[in-house]
Amino acid sequence: MKKIVECVPNFSEGRDSETIEAIAEAIRQTPGCTLLDVDPGQSTNRTVYTFVGDPESIIEGALAAARVAREKIDMRNHKGEHPRFGAMDVCPFIPVKGVSMEECAEIAEKFAMAAAEELHVPFYLYEASAKEEYRRKLPDIREGEYEGLPERLTDPRWKPDYGPLEFVPEWGATATGARMFLIAYNVNILGTPNQAHRIALNLREAGRGENEPGRLREVKGMGWFVNEYNVAQVTVNLNDYRVTPIHLLYEEVKHEAKLLRVAVTGSEIVGIVPLESLLMAADYFIEKEQLFIYEEDQKIRLAVERLGLNSISPFIPEKRIIEYIVAEKPDEPLASLSVRDFIEEIGSRSSAPGGGSASAAIAAVGVGLGAMVAKLTYGVRRFEDVQPHMMKVIPGLHELTRELIPMIDADTSAFNEYVEGMRMPRNSEEEKQARFKKMQAGLKTAINVPLTTMRLGNKAWDSLIEIARHGNPASKSDTQVGAKALETGIWGAYQNVLINMVDIEDDVYRRTILKEAEQLMQRAHQKCAEIIAELEKI
Incomplete structure (x- = not known):
């Protein structure tokens, strides 16, 4: 890393x-x-x-x-x-x-x-x-x-x-x-610097001194007037945003400002901010207002709007959130291909990508179809009575689809460690032992990738059953295809676990992994059959 x-x-x-x-x-x-x-x-x-x-x-x-x-x-x-x-x-x-x-x-x-x-x-x-x-x-x-x-x-x-x-x-x-990631944060008030400072003294951890501490921990602050903005500001450093998050500071300033009969007109973050802090704010407002938002970009937009982060200058997430700025483009050559190119690559005269990558892609398609049906059911007036069911399953299926996609490339690169081991010298007994350990470790890596695909896919079954029972009947075939695709993807991953297990010499590891994989496979057959039976009632 x-x-x-x-x-x-x-x-x-x-x-x-x-x-x-x-x-x-x-x-x-x-x-x-x-x-x-x-x-x-x-x-x-x-x-x-x-x-x-x-x-x-x-x-x-x-x-x-x-x-x-x-x-x-x-x-x-x-x-x-x-x-x-x-x-x-x-x-x-x-x-x-x-x-x-x-x-x-x-x-x-x-x-x-x-x-x-x-x-x-x-x-x-x-x-x-x-x-x-x-x-x-x-x-x-x-x-x-x-x-x-x-x-x-x-x-x-x-x-x-x-x-x-x-x-x-x-x-x-x-x-x-x-130090920890410090967030420099200012809340705008249409008041005087003295009023802003009074609010800061009430909230900052040091308060007005030892005998009169403030309400919020890990907060340093003061009040001032910014001529270029023509507003007073409660300006703070949040030394640990997990202790006192942005949204809590903002809400507390609003409370104090109301007591002083002054208006709060948004806020600004100085410099860069961690993604987690804005997602925490979004989750707070989602719960407070009983909203249903699950996509990250929409959560960020909600936090920006509720905190008034555009009040001084435009808040551009790609330029202000540290994780977005330093993010490296995923190394996913297969998942980045068009569908046509991916299929043609599978059909090429090469052993990779093979069944493992295909299984991950099929499993992702299966979960994605379930997510699609849930999203098409949610928000439709004639399905209002099943909205709670859709709200429960959509976030999980949406995220599982995203988690399965990288497994397409992970399977193809899973054998790198094993191949490195095969190429190691074996002239002495020590070299042979080192080579053997490297190859065994490589096989375990190759097993872990399809096993992860099985584990991820397994998390989707209960949600797919909910969709089969309560989803839009017009999308019946989509749910059927989704269930069968997920079962097939898990089955394909299971076969990759079995074939890579042949040369594993660690008996304890072999028994433990095979037991888990067999249970996941059995559950896939059972849940897929249950979904198909449920859909036949429509």
Whole structure:
């Protein structure tokens, strides 16, 4: 799996377009890094950059950006709404894919070490990279901000982790570390900055102090007025969106605003957002409003509309959701073929694709037909009495169809490990043993693919029975074909399990897998017959 790290440096410059672009270009020009977003703010006089890369490249990208900031930003001239203490104020590293938090903590420390040495400026480590507990939280490190740094640097407790002890007036200091995916989120209110700040104080975890904490955990926030939007904002950082999700913060701001008799006019996400956070919001509104939405793109649209994420600028999911941005095109050469080309490929003078890929495709068609009938029944006025049945089965069948499609290609590539084993040398006893183990592992992989097809297909039977009993009678033949296709696909996958099991020498594994496969096959015969019998009553 490719390792992907996200870096979100915040620079204390949001007004000089030349400097903003120069930093962006430095990131773009770093091999292995992809700049995803640049979000400058006039009132905050701050720009947030978001880019991704592998662990080595991400450090180089952050260094390249810091070099430009060292040359072009002078903190002696900086004023802005946002708390800050450095030209590169904060530079967090976030695990996205194939990377642990511990690895990101090491990346942050390597970056701090290299940047401090080259640029001769102080760096503090925070969050997962912090060496001391009292330095873990960013507000604690940044207390007193830029203006308080000269005095703070004389305190031994606040000696920088890397870089000089003396105050560097044109730079200040930088905090870098590893953290969870932080969501910078602003809710717009038609009110004053004081009203926005009152709401923030009521909600943020720190509240108004130790004796008066706020209601929401893992939330930092304040209120301000954004001149370019002509609105006040409750501006927050959601440190852990699983603890306090976006929708909860939004709903709580609406509640507080109502008490103050001010209007909420949507919200904005600054930078990039995880897919899960928007799906959580969608599920909240679906339950609250008793809606029926199961497709991911429609869920995203619902979340965007209910949270008013288009209120400041268009929210384009493909450019703002991290999983969509870094997604790689599926390696599915067979599933991507036209139906004609796929069939002709099966019929070519080659052993692959063969029965396994065909079985996965047939099973997917069977489940897909069931999904089609359910969707054609749902929403039709004369079938209103069966709507609950269709609402229950549609999401599962829709997702199972999507899960079965990749099995078409997975079956064709299942023998790669086995073939690699066959090609291994066998001159010595050790080489023979290594070759044998590799080939046995390859056979188990080849067995697991059709077995997975059987398991996925098996999940569809109860839903197909519901459709047979309550689906649109005009689609009777579609349900019949779907049931038979699914049974055939499972049967074909079963035959692939059996033929690959012949050379397996692990008796315990053999007995366990054969028992499961036989049970899945028996259930397929039984459920298909049950569906056909049910449909004969129509």
